[in-house]
Amino acid sequence: METETNNSGVFKLRPIPSPITHFSFTASQISLRAIAAAASIAAACLMLNSRQSKVLFGTNLDARYTYSPAFKFFTMMNVVACAFSVLSLLPVFILGRKYSNSVNHFFLFLHDLMMVILLAGGTGAATAYAQTGKNGNSQAGWMPICDNFGKFCHKVASSLILGYIAVFCFMVLAIISANKARQIHV
Secondary structure (H helix, E strand, O other): OEEEOOOOOOEEEEEOOOOOOOOHHHHHHHHHHHHHHHHHHHHHHHHHHEEEEEEEOOEEEEEEHHOOHHHHHHHHHHHHHHHHHHHHHHHHHHOOOOOHHHHHHHHHHHHHHHHHHHHHHHHHHHHHHHHHHHHOOOOOOOOOOOOOOOOHHHHHHHHHHHHHHHHHHHHHHHHHHHHHHHHOOO
16 A cells, blocks of 8 residues: 655555556456457367277277267366357446446456356366376276377367366456456445
């Protein structure tokens, strides 16, 4: 807090203005939501197209994302995150007015927090399953599959990277929205 003195020698505290201007808040909200939407839909599309067939020992084997509940959950959470990211642009434009209510920023914070939770859960589950596919699990007797299904594993890895980018974008959005929402007067 900054202080200033008056003629009577009493210090008065005045609030430090936020370094985030109105324009930078709106621009960051729009750009981060667009990046999050693009990353999440790209992650979902990559996962939807991740399949590979191979003949091993005379048997035709497939690797598909639909064989894993974790990959299906990851894909659906990315589709949901993309849809809600695009839909949340409307409230951002409404909140873009100079004198909008701080309570509305709190609801935007809750939205961003829910997106972080859903995406982090889906990305974490898919990462754990992908790690098992890459390295196997000797105690359970599961063999690694990435030696034989390299194309599939590369698409899954790329999809996970894009998923983590979307998680990061929504985390930053949640922090920005929380900072704006803290100006609520109770």
